[in-house]
Amino acid sequence: MIPNKIWRTTLLIIWSLQLLSQNADSIALRKHFNYFLTKSNCYKNLEFLSTKIESRLSGSPGAAKAVAWAKKAMYEAGADTVYLQPCMVPHWIRGEKEICYSVNSKTKQKINYAICALGNSIATPNNGISAPVIIVNSYSQLDSLGEKNIKGKIVFYNVYFDHTHLSTGTCYGETVTYRYSGPSKAAKYGAVATIVRSMSSINNNFPHTGVMGYDTTLTKTKIPACAISFSGADELLVQLNANPNQAIHLKMSCQMLDKELSYNVVGEIKGSEKPQEIIMAGGHLDAWDNGQGAHDDGAGVVQAIEVLAMYKKQNIKPKRTIRAVAFMNEENGGAGGKAYFEDTKKNNLKHIAALESDAGGFSPRGIAVDTTNGAYKKVLSWKSLLDPYFLQFIKKDGHGADIGYLKEIGVPLIGFEPDGQKYFDYHHTADDTFDKINKRELELSAGVIGSIIYLIDIKGW
Amino acid sequence: MIPNKIWRTTLLIIWSLQLLSQNADSIALRKHFNYFLTKSNCYKNLEFLSTKIESRLSGSPGAAKAVAWAKKAMYEAGADTVYLQPCMVPHWIRGEKEICYSVNSKTKQKINYAICALGNSIATPNNGISAPVIIVNSYSQLDSLGEKNIKGKIVFYNVYFDHTHLSTGTCYGETVTYRYSGPSKAAKYGAVATIVRSMSSINNNFPHTGVMGYDTTLTKTKIPACAISFSGADELLVQLNANPNQAIHLKMSCQMLDKELSYNVVGEIKGSEKPQEIIMAGGHLDAWDNGQGAHDDGAGVVQAIEVLAMYKKQNIKPKRTIRAVAFMNEENGGAGGKAYFEDTKKNNLKHIAALESDAGGFSPRGIAVDTTNGAYKKVLSWKSLLDPYFLQFIKKDGHGADIGYLKEIGVPLIGFEPDGQKYFDYHHTADDTFDKINKRELELSAGVIGSIIYLIDIKGW
Numbered sequence: 065m066i067p068n069k070i071w072r073t074t075l076l077i078i079w080s081l082q083l084l085s086q087n088a089d090s091i092a093l094r095k096h097f098n099y100f101l102t103k104s105n106c107y108k109n110l111e112f113l114s115t116k117i118e119s120r121l122s123g124s125p126g127a128a129k130a131v132a133w134a135k136k137a138m139y140e141a142g143a144d145t146v147y148l149q150p151c152m153v154p155h156w157i158r159g160e161k162e163i164c165y166s167v168n169s170k171t172k173q174k175i176n177y178a179i180c181a182l183g184n185s186i187a188t189p190n191n192g193i194s195a196p197v198i199i200v201n202s203y204s205q206l207d208s209l210g211e212k213n214i215k216g217k218i219v220f221y222n223v224y225f226d227h228t229h230l231s232t233g234t235c236y237g238e239t240v241t242y243r244y245s246g247p248s249k250a251a252k253y254g255a256v257a258t259i260v261r262s263m264s265s266i267n268n269n270f271p272h273t274g275v276m277g278y279d280t281t282l283t284k285t286k287i288p289a290c291a292i293s294f295s296g297a298d299e300l301l302v303q304l305n306a307n308p309n310q311a312i313h314l315k316m317s318c319q320m321l322d323k324e325l326s327y328n329v330v331g332e333i334k335g336s337e338k339p340q341e342i343i344m345a346g347g348h349l350d351a352w353d354n355g356q357g358a359h360d361d362g363a364g365v366v367q368a369i370e371v372l373a374m375y376k377k378q379n380i381k382p383k384r385t386i387r388a389v390a391f392m393n394e395e396n397g398g399a400g401g402k403a404y405f406e407d408t409k410k411n412n413l414k415h416i417a418a419l420e421s422d423a424g425g426f427s428p429r430g431i432a433v434d435t436t437n438g439a440y441k442k443v444l445s446w447k448s449l450l451d452p453y454f455l456q457f458i459k460k461d462g463h464g465a466d467i468g469y470l471k472e473i474g475v476p477l478i479g480f481e482p483d484g485q486k487y488f489d490y491h492h493t494a495d496d497t498f499d500k501i502n503k504r505e506l507e508l509s510a511g512v513i514g515s516i517i518y519l520i521d522i523k524g525w
Numbered sequence: 526m527i528p529n530k531i532w533r534t535t536l537l538i539i540w541s542l543q544l545l546s547q548n549a550d551s552i553a554l555r556k557h558f559n560y561f562l563t564k565s566n567c568y569k570n571l572e573f574l575s576t577k578i579e580s581r582l583s584g585s586p587g588a589a590k591a592v593a594w595a596k597k598a599m600y601e602a603g604a605d606t607v608y609l610q611p612c613m614v615p616h617w618i619r620g621e622k623e624i625c626y627s628v629n630s631k632t633k634q635k636i637n638y639a640i641c642a643l644g645n646s647i648a649t650p651n652n653g654i655s656a657p658v659i660i661v662n663s664y665s666q667l668d669s670l671g672e673k674n675i676k677g678k679i680v681f682y683n684v685y686f687d688h689t690h691l692s693t694g695t696c697y698g699e700t701v702t703y704r705y706s707g708p709s710k711a712a713k714y715g716a717v718a719t720i721v722r723s724m725s726s727i728n729n730n731f732p733h734t735g736v737m738g739y740d741t742t743l744t745k746t747k748i749p750a751c752a753i754s755f756s757g758a759d760e761l762l763v764q765l766n767a768n769p770n771q772a773i774h775l776k777m778s779c780q781m782l783d784k785e786l787s788y789n790v791v792g793e794i795k796g797s798e799k800p801q802e803i804i805m806a807g808g809h810l811d812a813w814d815n816g817q818g819a820h821d822d823g824a825g826v827v828q829a830i831e832v833l834a835m836y837k838k839q840n841i842k843p844k845r846t847i848r849a850v851a852f853m854n855e856e857n858g859g860a861g862g863k864a865y866f867e868d869t870k871k872n873n874l875k876h877i878a879a880l881e882s883d884a885g886g887f888s889p890r891g892i893a894v895d896t897t898n899g900a901y902k903k904v905l906s907w908k909s910l911l912d913p914y915f916l917q918f919i920k921k922d923g924h925g926a927d928i929g930y931l932k933e934i935g936v937p938l939i940g941f942e943p944d945g946q947k948y949f950d951y952h953h954t955a956d957d958t959f960d961k962i963n964k965r966e967l968e969l970s971a972g973v974i975g976s977i978i979y980l981i982d983i984k985g986w
Contacts, residue, residue, distance in 0.1 A: 101688045227562045227965070230913060265965060427888075427944050429915070452691060454890070454944075456917040483888050483915075483944060485965045504688070504726060504946045 089449055089522075093515045097453060099378055100511035106366040107503045109137055110425070113366065114356040114498035121183075121353040122393040123155025123324035130349050131327050134365065134390040138331030141369045142376020143388070149328040151403035153393040156183055158353055159317030162290060163192065164259075166303050166312040175303060177296035178269045179259065180354060181318040182243060182276040183396040185289040188257065192315035193218070193288065195256050197304060203241075206249060215254030218312060220304075221246050222261050222297060225488070232265050232488045233423070239263050240274070247289040248279040257288045257314055261297045263488060269293045270493040273352050275396040288316050326392045328400045333375055335384040335521075343520050344387040344418045345371045345513055348394035348466055355496035359487065363425030363501065364464075364480075365390045367510040374514040382521045384416060391466040394422070398465060405469035417520050419478040420464025421513055424490070425506040426482035428454040431516065432462030435476035442525045443478070443516070455512055476525075478516065482509050550910055550983075554976045558914060560839055561972035567827040568964045570598055571886070574827065575817040575959035582644075582814040583854040584616025584785035591810050592788050595826065595851040599792030602830045603837020604849070606795075609788040612864035614854040616785045617644055619814055620778030623751060624653065625720075627764050627773040636764060638757035639730045640720065641815060642779040643704060643737040644857040646750040649718065653776035654679070654749065656717050658765060664702075667710060676715030679773060681765075682707050683722050683758060686949070693726050693949045694884070700724050701735070708750040709740040718749045718775055722758045724949060730754045731954040734813050736857040749777050787853045789861045794836055796845040796982075804981050805848040805879045806832045806974055809855035809927055816957035820948065824886030824962065825925075825941075826851045828971040835975040843982045845877060852927040855883070859926060866930035878981050880939040881925025882974055885951070886967040887943035889915040892977065893923030896937035903986045904939070904977070916973055937986075939977065943970050 100106075117133060120126035131148065138146045164179040181187075198217045200206045206219070221242040225235035240263055247258045262272035271293045278286045292300065303310050329349065335341060347364020351357020368388040375382055392400035408415065417439065419431075433440040444458050463477035471477055482505070490496040561567075578594060581587035592609065599607045625640040642648075659678045661667045667680070682703040686696035701724055708719045723733035732754045739747045753761065764771050790810065796802060808825020812818020829849040836843055853861035869876065878900065880892075894901040905919050924938035932938055943966070951957040 097691075098689045228559045230558075230915070230969075232965070266963075427946050451918075454691075454917065456915065457912075485888050485969065486963050489963065502727075502947050502950065504693070508691075508946065 089519065092518065093449055095378065096374055096514050096518060097511040099374055100370065100507045100514060101504065103377065104370050104507055104510060105141070105373060106370040106506055106510050107501070109366040109369060110358060110362050110501060110506065111498055113362045114358040119353040120349065120351050120357060121156070122153035122326060122350045122396060123321070124353065127326060127350055127392065131329055131392070134329040134349055137369050138329065138372060138388055141331070141373035142333060143331030143372050144334050145332055147330040149330055149403055149407055151326055151328065151392055151399040152323045153326045153399045154184070154397050155321040155324045156396060157319050157321060159187065159319055163315040164290070164292070164312060166310055168303065169307050169310065175299065177300060178271050178293040179290045179296065180271040180273045181316045182273060182289045182291060183352070184276050184320065185316065185318055186286050187317045187319060188288045188315050192313050193257050194311050194313045196309055196311050199304060203249060206253070211253045214250065217255055218257045218259060218314065219246070219250035219255040220259045220300065222301065224261065225263070225265055232484050235265065236263050236488055243274050243291065244276050245279060247276055247287055248282045251285045251287045252283045255287060260289070260291050262291045262294055263491070264294045265488040267294045269295045270495045271296065272492045273354055274492045288314065290314065290316060328392050328404055329390040330387060331369070331372055332385050332387045333372055333382060336381040337383040339385050340414055341384040342387055342413055342415045343384050343517055344389055344415060345517055346389035346391055346418070346464070346466060347421050348392070348400065349390040350393050350395050352395055352492050354494045356498055357496060358498045358501050359424035359490050359496050360492065361394065361422045363506060364421035367421050367513050370510045371514045371517050384521050386517060386521065394466050401466035401469050404466070408470065409473060415470060415475040416524065417476045417478060418467040418470050419480060419513060419516065420467045421480040421509070422464040423480065423484055424482055424487040425501050425509065426484070426486065427505045428509045428512045429483045430455060430457035430459060430481045432459050432479040432481060433476065434461050434463045434471065434479070436474070437476060437525065439476040439525050442523070446519050450512060450515060453512055453515070454508060480509065480513055550980065553979065554910055556839065557835055557975050557979060558972040560835055561831065561968045561975060562965065564838065565831050565968055565971060566834060567831040567967055567971050568962070570827040570830060571819060571823050571962060571967065572959055574823045575819040580814040581810065581812050581818060582617070583614035583787060583811045583857060584782070585814065588787060588811055588853065592790055592853070595790040595810055598830050599790065599833060599849055602792070602834035604792030604794060604833050606793055608791040610791055610864055610868055611786060611788055612853055612860040613784045614787045614860045615645070615858050616782040617857060618780050618782060620648065620780055624776040625751070625753070625773060627771055629764065630768050630771065636760065638761060639732050639754040640751045640757065641732040641734045642777045643734060643750045643752060644813070645737050645781065646777065646779055647747050648778045648780060649749045649776050653774050654718050655772050655774045657770055657772050660765060664710060667714070672714045675711065678716055679718045679720060679775065680707070680711035680716040681720045681761065683762065685722065686724070686726055693945050696726070697724050697949055704735050704752065705737050706740060708737055708748055709743045712746045712748045713744045716748060721750070721752050723752045723755055724952070725755045726949040728755045730756045731956045732757065733953045734815055735953045749775065751775065751777060789853050789865055790851040791848060792830070792833055793846050793848045794833055794843055797842040798844040800846050801875055802845040803848055803874055803876045804845050804978055805850055805876060806978055807850035807852055807879070807925070807927060808882050809853070809861065810851040811854050811856050813856055813953050815955045817959055818957060819959045819962050820885035820951050820957050821953065822855065822883045824967060825882035828882050828974050831971045832975045832978050845982050847978060847982065855927050862927035862930050865927065869931065870934060876931060876936040877985065878937045878939060879928040879931050880941060880974060880977065881928045882941040882970070883925040884941065884945055885943055885948040886962050886970065887945070887947065888966045889970045889973040890944045891916060891918035891920060891942045893920050893940040893942060894937065895922050895924045895932065895940070897935070898937060898986065900937040900986050903984070907980050911973060911976060914973055914976070915969060941970065941974055
């Protein structure tokens, strides 16, 4: 039996060592945050990406320029190597500005509605579509209405955000199905087009685009699909209430061109002790064509790049290999995420963790850790280190779309979650512009991301 | 001795009752938040106060209209009674738009700087002041420079925010002394005016006003004092570096008029069980004249008013008396806070707690509880109830300026602290306008405030 005194001394030593290590971590994090808050380039980088490069939807000239820019920015941040990882991406273009109007039957006044084509949608015929509108509040209502009520009409999915949800992501999750799957479900009953109420937290006149997909197992007929602004939707309801047979006119000239070769941009600093072990932080480089993609997801890209700079500019050598990834084609296909996954499998690369920031450049709020190994508990044990930097929660599950594919091969995934109340004000609109970014909020969140990558590197699991 | 079994049973019963009570609280809070997120009027009220009433600095016609509006809004929210609590307030006016320029000695080009007079400042002479500028980075530097370097010059306090602070309030706390006390300290050495770098988190061209005070114990000489925008300050530095003897011209026509009678607006719902015990939530109604005072502090006022509505519109009878207070004159004198305190003392009113929201209408982040009794621990025990609503911390100390006077008579004070990263972007500028308010953020914070008031009422201390 070991005497009590020895036990006590041993425990005291372990406790003291833990305290010292905790203190060292705390000092290291403070230095990192000082770097992010006073010397980092993420705000300047985001300004350039958002305002100096034209819109960067996959396949576009802007996307190609963004790839070249990201490569340069990663080298400037201090990457040893930057890879371009090829992927074939869809090349959808919006074409001329969409037109949508109704004519008031009494006053003969034309009422214009702010709409935008949904990504992947086909165009209307050249002379547009004129048809009566049927309001649909749910899929079950769509099914009850059936072909006899829907055939020849434009289906208007009028589904609002449920504002009692505390997470705006939950509001989005509940409604986005009408954007993505609504067109084919309506086409099955003979609808000639669909309009979806914008997935928006606020009432303004910006229509929110986003991807849709044709489900050819439901119907071979493809119909044009667009989103209408919140206030436009309200005005349309007023018109339809006054005259339920009101026709509207819709014209869209969007087009799916041939696939294009594009790239993920992968920058890395080789690990000094375990170079074969990779810790990755990423965001996506492509963005919807209507805005500047500042929050979605220029922010995530510049934050990931700044993780490299955190090491290089402070002259810290990571034990493991640190990667920043600017994914291509998150918005309308996911080709970049899949290519990264395939490359990881093919080359048998070992990822210790993959983190994605794709929820805007706002103040830190939390992270989600999606893993079956002990990583969640380990990350949770760092919470007190990150508390002062506004990290309110560390929860299980949830991650970014691009890194999601890596789950299949057991990579611990981390989704960064900034304060999300405003995200769906800007998301997929012309209002997602650089002036909506607050420098400190962007930098604080970059600091949290950098600190988590740093802690994983020095502690592992 | 009580048998173990009885102990265990008793403990189990207590634990079950606690769990049931916790669950009932949780359900009640969820209902309150549903009210705030879907039915509350705080956003509409703030729109009216910010955009339909002219600027409302103490003593102004706008302030008088704001008092009348607040009275009406409190009745509409469901107050039984609304009192106007008189206080004599300073009536300072800005006068004509301020002018500040230098003339480049080589190009003869005139360079205009965005400045604004500080509240309470005297005007320049009618034809302005032209004098060389001396840059001062700290009070100790001011003292070293002394009369021989300062006399006849304009002192430019060029003190930046230290961005390594995580709280922007700390940045403000460190620098605001140059705005408030800098003029008299410089006048003591013969300065003819002072310019202070705006207390700002970001680099833009909005000058930030705010109160200053003449310290007649230092010197009887009063000199004009203004703030220069962040980018204006940078440009001025460029000019002064090129030509240290560069004179600038300054013209301000602000004026202190006679004091005016104004009011705090106090609305209350009488308690059903302990009407003599008051729980108060407040914000301040006056705002700087250059902007709309949306974040500072229209937000706090409409949130306080909405606490009354939370009770009335949900048909809940509070046990104690619930008060909403719209304080007058927080910005340049504190007459309203003092009057409230004097009234409380005179009438021997018993306040269980006083809460103030005066840090912007942003997402919830935390509360500060300033009390010597057990209230802090009690509030801390409610943290898990408020966690889901983005309340990250409950800390000791810190409160609003208006309720601060009540500390003397032992009232537990609570300062509401929303996410503060952007507050000093807008604070005291023409950019503090209603369009900078996010509806959900304002409502969530109102929900946290309402929930705390609710918990204090049902649980007391």
